Amino acid sequence: xxxxxxxxxxxxxxxxxxxxxxxxxxxxxxxxxxxxxxxxxxxxxxxxxxxxxxxxxxxxxxxxxxxxxxxxxxxxxxxxxxxxxxxxxxxxxxxxxxxxxxxxxxxxxxxxxxxxxxxxxxxxxxxxxxxxxxxxxxxxxxxxxxxxxxxxxxxxxxxxxxxxxxxxxxxxxxxxxxxxxxxxxxxxxxxxxxxxxxxxxxxxxxxxxxxxxxxxxxxxxxxxxxxxxxxxxxxxxxxxxxxxxxxxxxxxxxxxxxxxxxxxxxxxxxxxxxxxxxxxxxxxxxxxxxxxxxxxxxxxxxxxxxxxxxxxxxxxxxxxxxxxxxxxxxxxxxxxxxxxxxxxxxxxxxxxxxxxxxxxxxxxxxxxxxxxxxxxxxxxxxxxx
Ligand code: TXA
Ligand code: MG
Numbered sequence: 001x002x003x004x005x006x007x008x009x010x011x012x013x014x015x016x017x018x019x020x021x022x023x024x025x026x027x028x029x030x031x032x033x034x035x036x037x038x039x040x041x042x043x044x045x046x047x048x049x050x051x052x053x054x055x056x057x058x059x060x061x062x063x064x065x066x067x068x069x070x071x072x073x074x075x076x077x078x079x080x081x082x083x084x085x086x087x088x089x090x091x092x093x094x095x096x097x098x099x100x101x102x103x104x105x106x107x108x109x110x111x112x113x114x115x116x117x118x119x120x121x122x123x124x125x126x127x128x129x130x131x132x133x134x135x136x137x138x139x140x141x142x143x144x145x146x147x148x149x150x151x152x153x154x155x156x157x158x159x160x161x162x163x164x165x166x167x168x169x170x171x172x173x174x175x176x177x178x179x180x181x182x183x184x185x186x187x188x189x190x191x192x193x194x195x196x197x198x199x200x201x202x203x204x205x206x207x208x209x210x211x212x213x214x215x216x217x218x219x220x221x222x223x224x225x226x227x228x229x230x231x232x233x234x235x236x237x238x239x240x241x242x243x244x245x246x247x248x249x250x251x252x253x254x255x256x257x258x259x260x261x262x263x264x265x266x267x268x269x270x271x272x273x274x275x276x277x278x279x280x281x282x283x284x285x286x287x288x289x290x291x292x293x294x295x296x297x298x299x300x301x302x303x304x305x306x307x308x309x310x311x312x313x314x315x316x317x318x319x320x321x322x323x324x325x326x327x328x329x330x331x332x333x334x335x336x337x338x339x340x341x342x343x344x345x346x347x348x349x350x351x352x353x354x355x356x357x358x359x360x361x362x363x364x365x366x367x368x369x370x371x372x373x374x375x376x377x378x379x380x381x382x383x384x385x
Contacts, residue, residue, distance in 0.1 A: 027188065029181060029195045032058070032153045041196070046160035048194055049074070054081055056170040056184045057157045058198030059149035061122045061206050061223070062177035062338070063184050064093065064167030065192070066157070069103075072134035075166050081191050083173045088256045089139035090166040091124050091207075092146050095158040100146055103133050103164065110234040111212050117233045120150035122207040122224040137166045139256060143213045153198045169206060170195075176263045176338035176373070179204050183342060204335035205365050209255055211241075219244065220255035222365040224334070245368060263373040265341045267299060267349045271374050273356035274381030281309035283381045284353045291351050292318045299344050301354035303327040320347050324354070330363040337366065341373060 030041050045055045052074040055066050065081065067074035069092040079086050094100060097115055100107060104127035107115075111125050129144035138144050149155065158165050169177035172187040181197035188195070208223030210230060218239040219227055230238050243253035253259050272287070274280040284300060288310070291298040297318045300310060305327040313319045322340045325332030344352055354370060356378070357363045371378070 024190055025193055027185065027190060027192055027195060029185060029197050031197045034152050034198065037153060037156050042156050042160040045157050045194060045196060046162070049161035049165070052077070053194075054078060054192040055157070055161075056178075056181075056188060056192060056195040057154055057165075057167070058151055058181070058196060058201060059093075059154045059167075060151045060202045061149070062179055062201055062204070063170040063181065063195075064149075064154070064165070065170035065184075065188070066093070066161070066165040066167040068162060069093075069137050069164040069166035070132060070134065070162075072136035075134060075136040078166060078168060081188065082168060082171070084168065085173070085256075087139045088168075089141050089143075089145065090137050090168050092133065092137065092144055093154065093158055093165040093167050094146060094148050094163060095120075095155045096163075097148070099163050103130055103144060104128060104146065105130060108212055110217060110236055111210075113233050114210065114230065115148075118225055118229075119148040120155065121148070122150070122203055123147065124207045124209045124221075126209065126211045126213055126220070128213055141256075143211075145209060147207055151198065151202075153196055157196060174264055176265075176341045177206060179335070179338050183339070186342075202335070203331075204338060205369055208365070210238075211254055214254070218254070220253070221258060222368050224331075224362055224365065226361055226364065228361075245371060263338070263341065263369055264375070265352060265373060266345050267352045268377070269352040269354060269374040270377040270379055271354050271356045271370060272379050272381060274383070276381070276383050277306075278309075279383070280355060280381050281306055283379075284355070285310055285313060287353055288313060288319065292316055296350040297348060299347070299349040299352035301340055301344075301352060303329075303333065303355065306355065320344070320349055330357055330361060330366050333357060333366050334362055337369060 048055050049068050067078050124145045124147040126143050126145045133144050170184045171177050178184045179201045184195050203224050208225040209221040211218045211220050218241050220241045227238050241254050243251035272284050288298045300321045301324050304323050325336050357366050359367045
């Protein structure tokens with residue numbers, strides 16, 4: 001069943017998707033063991049890709065929805081399957097560095113250094129594209145984002161499928177990116193023929209996107225590879241695109257995907273911040289109590305260390321608390337965030353309150369996703385509560 005908000009996204013693309021749904025395609029899930037990848041599974045996935053079909057696969061960041069990046073009809077299918085706006089370009093995934101030069105006009109020295117340092121890994125780099133990459137893959141842009149993922153299943157799959165896999169995150173547009181094969185199945189069952197199940201992803205949020213097509217180097221989307229890491233490897237200053245956190249209303253994002261509402265849970269999510277953590281937790285508990293009194297179901301997203309502050313609410317049937325990882329360990333939060341947002345959707349909560357995180361290192365990427373999921377709703381608790 002399609003949910004209302006999903007139907008909204010399908011307005012322009014509903015035709016192709018409807019056909020797919022009528023076909024009622026059977027979606028097969030193949031469990032892949034990283035240590036013992038079976039040749040016949042890679043062949044099966046590769047031959048589907050070569051026929052212009054879609055195959056979902058694990059990467060170290062999130063699951064991708066793959067198609068042959070050099071086949072325009074295959075790329076178009078991705079937009080239809082996701083309900084994705086057609087101006088939002090796809091990242092091309094490769095499995096060896098030599099593949100890069102066949103699809104982009106030139107590779108600056110600083111990009112080479114980044115590739116050496118971080119590929120395979122959670123880094124996407126944007127360059128001017130060669131004509132061999134169809135406009136359908138790049139959402140009409142003259143540039144292309146390229147990434148070599150650090151996951152044995154992804155690398156084998158890309159190799160077995162011709163070397164160039166266009167892949168966005170394998171979620172329906174507007175839903176949290178999938179970090180488990182079961183998330184992909186939730187969104188893509190009946191729509192794609194095959195999901196390669198590599199278990200839980202390692203990182204949990206999407207790659208850092210770096211642009212080489214403007215002046216200097218700029219980050220279009222923060223991720224696990226931070227500004228500081230990029231500056232250190234390139235020896236050059238790195239800008240962060242002003243649209244990244246969407247705080248300046250005039251800023252036009254250079255990554256078109258950043259302008260769309262993303263990662264939205266069904267419940268209204270608010271981030272509660274403040275310098276005094278005790279005061280923040282006390283305020284969250286108070287807000288939650290009030291919501292419960294109003295007959296609402298209330299969710300709380302906090303690191304495990306804060307659980308004790310909500311003991312009073314434990315056992316209340318309308319109260320749902322989710323573990324976001326560990327205090328001071330933003331990578332653990334990155335890994336759990338999208339799963340927790342999906343779980344809240346299933347549990348039909350009405351409001352969610354989340355703690356905020358420091359915006360440095362991986363914390364910047366975590367907060368970038370969390371702020372978007374919250375639709376920029378943030379409450380600041382004064383120092384004294
Ligand atoms: O970690 C990842 O990057 C995952 C996995 C599957 O590799 N992929 C992913 O793709 O997050 P997607 O489509 O969900 O997000 C791609 C983002 C979008 O915001 C898009 O606008 C931007 O990358 N992008 C792609 N090509 C671009 C280009 N040529 N110029 C600027 N932005 C680009
Ligand atoms: Mg995405």
